Amino acid sequence: MAESPRTNRLRRLLDGDDVALGVLDNTYSPTLVEFYGELGLDFVWLDLEHAGPSPWDGERLDDLLRAADATEVELLVRIPTPDPALVRKALDAGVRNLFVSRVETAEEVRRAVRASRFRYDGDAGDRGFANPRASRWGTADDYVRTEDEETLVGVTIENRTALDNLDEILDVPELGFAFVGPLDLAVSFGHPGEPNHQEVQDAVAEVERASTDAGVPLGGLGFGMEDVNKKADSGYQILNLGSTTGAVKQVVTSWLDDFDG
Numbered sequence: 001m002a003e004s005p006r007t008n009r010l011r012r013l014l015d016g017d018d019v020a021l022g023v024l025d026n027t028y029s030p031t032l033v034e035f036y037g038e039l040g041l042d043f044v045w046l047d048l049e050h051a052g053p054s055p056w057d058g059e060r061l062d063d064l065l066r067a068a069d070a071t072e073v074e075l076l077v078r079i080p081t082p083d084p085a086l087v088r089k090a091l092d093a094g095v096r097n098l099f100v101s102r103v104e105t106a107e108e109v110r111r112a113v114r115a116s117r118f119r120y121d122g123d124a125g126d127r128g129f130a131n132p133r134a135s136r137w138g139t140a141d142d143y144v145r146t147e148d149e150e151t152l153v154g155v156t157i158e159n160r161t162a163l164d165n166l167d168e169i170l171d172v173p174e175l176g177f178a179f180v181g182p183l184d185l186a187v188s189f190g191h192p193g194e195p196n197h198q199e200v201q202d203a204v205a206e207v208e209r210a211s212t213d214a215g216v217p218l219g220g221l222g223f224g225m226e227d228v229n230k231k232a233d234s235g236y237q238i239l240n241l242g243s244t245t246g247a248v249k250q251v252v253t254s255w256l257d258d259f260d261g
Helices: 009-015 030-039 058-071 084-093 106-114 143-150 160-164 166-170 182-188 198-214 225-234 244-258
Strands: 020-024 043-047 074-079 097-100 152-157 178-180 218-221 238-243
Touching: 009 020, 009 074, 009 152, 020 074, 020 244, 030 043, 030 058, 058 074, 058 084, 074 084, 084 097, 084 106, 106 152, 106 166, 152 160, 152 166, 160 166, 160 182, 160 198, 166 198, 178 198, 182 198, 182 218, 198 218, 225 238, 238 244
Parallel strands: 020 043, 020 238, 043 074, 074 097, 097 152, 152 178, 178 218, 218 238
Antiparallel strands: none
């Protein structure tokens, strides 16, 4: 019996000008992915650039995706390079939301987005056609149209070269979102560990203004709920609230601090 692929909740939120809230799960645990969905988060961020399983490890992705499917939370998967082959691999596993690290030029971004589409910008796309998990192993109805409509590919703006090419990057057809990376921007500007340095903050503000002007949804890190609320009010649509280990640290530290023994 044919199945319809599930719709992309994150894409629906962005299309409706709503705000999506999520958490970085830096334990890469299917149990926690499922639990975060039960708690009502819109997405779980899996960072395959800095840690975790290899982005080529389809079996690990399968387990994490099944956990997300159980509670209809979306996975937001960051891959380490704008390699079109890696884009196709992740999407065939069933990932719907990708964001690409280390981009510098619009052409790199265009190749990555085109690799996610069967049809792209009125022409042929570069997505490989097969019967992978994304198509429910060939049983999904209208697989080509649905995948092109539901897949979301964004980029991290995290270095000076990308900033120099920002307008051209944001003009790439069907770009899903731009995610500001202040920590890596700080490194790129020669201020590692100083995301609040004025030069870095000016760069962040430039990304914010340009994304708004281009009509590209904006994503970023929340540094506490006051910052999250401020960014949501200023137009951010994808906001990461924190990490699994950060949340555990905060709670366990408070327990230890409150212990009277």
